[in-house]
Amino acid sequence: MKFKRFLLRYYPPGITLEYVKSGNLRTKSIDLLDLSPETNPDQLVAKIRQLEPLITESRADQVKQLILRLQQKQGQQDHQRFFLTKVLQAHLLPLTNVAFNKSGSSFITGSYDRTCRIWDTVSGTELHTLEGHKNVVYAIAFNNPYGDKIATGSFDRTCKLWSAETGKCFYTFRGHMAEIMCVAFNPQSTLIATGSMDTTAKLWDVETGVDLATLTGHTAEVIALSFNTLGNQIVTGSFDHTVSLWDVASGSRIHTLIGHQGEIANVQMNWDCSLIISGSLDNTCKLWEAASGKCVATLTGPKEEVLDVCFNLTGQLIATAFADGTACVYSAATHQCLVMLEGHKGEISKICFSSQGNRVLTASSDKTARLWDVKSGVCLQVLEGHTDEIFSCAFNYESDTIITGSKDNTCRIWC
Template identity: 60%
Template sequence: MRLKRFLLRYFPPGIILEYEKRDGSTHMKEINLMELTAESSPGAIADQIIRTEPLVSPARRPQLMRLLGRLCTQLEQYRTADFSLSKILRAHVLPLTNCAFNKNGDRFVTGSYDRTCKVWDTDSGAELHTLEGHSNVVYCVAFNNPFGDKVVTGSFDKTAKVWSASTGECLHTYRGHRTEIVCASFDPNGSTIATGSMDHTAMLWDVETGAALHTLAGHTAEIVTLDFNQTGRQIITGSFDNTVRVWDVRSGACVHTLKGHLGEVSAASFNFEGTTCISGSIDRTCKIWDVASGQCIGTLRGHTDEVLDVAFNPQGTKIVTGSADGTARVFSTATKACTAILVGHSSEISKVAFSPQGHKVLTASSDKTARLWDPEEAKALQVLEGHTDEIFSCAFNYSGDAIITGSKDNTCRIWRCA
């Protein structure tokens, strides 16, 4: 085998080895660097990689050190930077339902009760496309990141549609659900779409052909959240039946049913490596699950009202939970202990996210504000004010220098590092 080149993955940090086998075929191998920090020694890490990875020879050490130095620099980006309002986009004639960036952050999409989805240019604020064709609320939207050339929309009209992000053309309409679709996502390879519905099922679809691949049946109540792992080989679904299920994407078989919550599941997510997943519930807890065994390995307590959203940091070492009690909590995945309570919102927190670097937490609330926090110091860094109604959606772009917030005031706002 011969190493052809290194590729970088900034968040979470990693190096991808592109190598050639003797038969001339090209393959990829990832080296995850979850423990890397801005203070790490590139030389020491390079030496460790060379000792343990046969593809990387000592002659590659200078190049490897340069790349590791770039990763360390990226991890420190925007730590102290403040965000300021860049654009206010009056996106739709009726309230928004969701919004999402593409990977580069130069495009984003919005869905609305007005039955449309719109594609926007982030820098100029220009509307690029209006995606029309649904006959009811467009409730969920997503890009096929990291590619960003397609958009999926899920609607209360029981269908999902796939669109060209560059032309606005509808490529496929997926029919098969019996009631409203409330969550939808591409797998990381961009070849499969999952949709979750109030009809108690999720469905898997082929992006290119538009064919239905599998119906994931077994939940006894609405499916409200789903997430692919990074290989695209497994997916989790969270349901109002109090359970999370792990599914094999290729066969459509249920691998595990994760039981233990005493109330409806509101959110669920894999860590980056796909070894664990988390679920939040109206029973006021978040649970950590071992994906291989299906066993609960931790219950995170402390909230005094429903847990509405959960998220890992990029490295998978921390979890943030947002609750109807108006607080967010940060937990250690290793110790399961609460390390920070983020207090400041005056109403429920419906959305939480870590920055790509992991050194900030973003929260969105029905108090009409979004807030940025230091998760280590439990300190409020900024209040993003100006919306006139509940903020239900918020997200960082891939590099962490832009934030989008979506509100029931029919607008979305773009915030950029000052």
């Protein structure tokens, strides 16, 4: 093996090594999920050197400098206040979803008007309208971190793959027998997964457009799915009250996670692929061990339906959104509720962490989005102005820009 160079990853903190083996350029990541400004860099370098033979004594100081840069980034104080910069009359009918590309330079919106639109974040200019679906465009996704392709899933039972640069449609994926509810790219951008009301999920080849596998086993609608960070597993959540973990290569089911008493609202795996979080309309979230499929904790909050759930990027925190307008932040290690987020006057349909993990963003039917401090639970800001419920919101990668999408047919950019 011949070492080439180091690449720094700020969120979640880590160092990627580029090296050549058998003539091929390869990478491996050193995740530093527990890194904090208080971590002793010399001790951490020594620990890394024990585990990674590519980190020789001559490269130790360079690794230390990278760790110090990560700690400096972590130590920066986030006092940003967001201001409304653009109101986009985005669609003729209500929006369904919004999503940023990795850099945050552009974002996409899906709508009941059967289109997806690509927007320039800084200017608010519409770059392309993706037309061709014959029903609601419900699910949308960029192939981050690359950001050059977009997948759209529609109630017309098809998924389409588009060029983010030209707006050209590469493929229309046909095979589902009912509405498509969710789409996702794998991290390598070689596969698209779709989940449908026909009770199945499918895997599609990005390069050829071929239907590679149908994931069968659920007995009701598949409404949520996501790949793990390695791309070798995918987790699905269904209205049949269960979560399934699948092997991507074979399309076979690894585990069926049984325990919820209501429909699943969302599912996600943490960064190191060890845990799965599921939120359900049975008023609970459950934390599952990916290796064994066992439930390790049931997270309870208000006696209300859980409408969304997510990990922060390091996988150390979990946020849940409830139908009564409250939200909770939990420790993934202790399973304890750290703070309650209270202030919304209507149900919270979407919740997400900033990349740094110190802020939470919520979108509500009360026509507002709110920004919260994770440690104190204090509401830092109320993003007001929409005239109907907000059901989608997102941070960009640097978390210095927010987009909100509403039933009022508009999208708002906050910087």
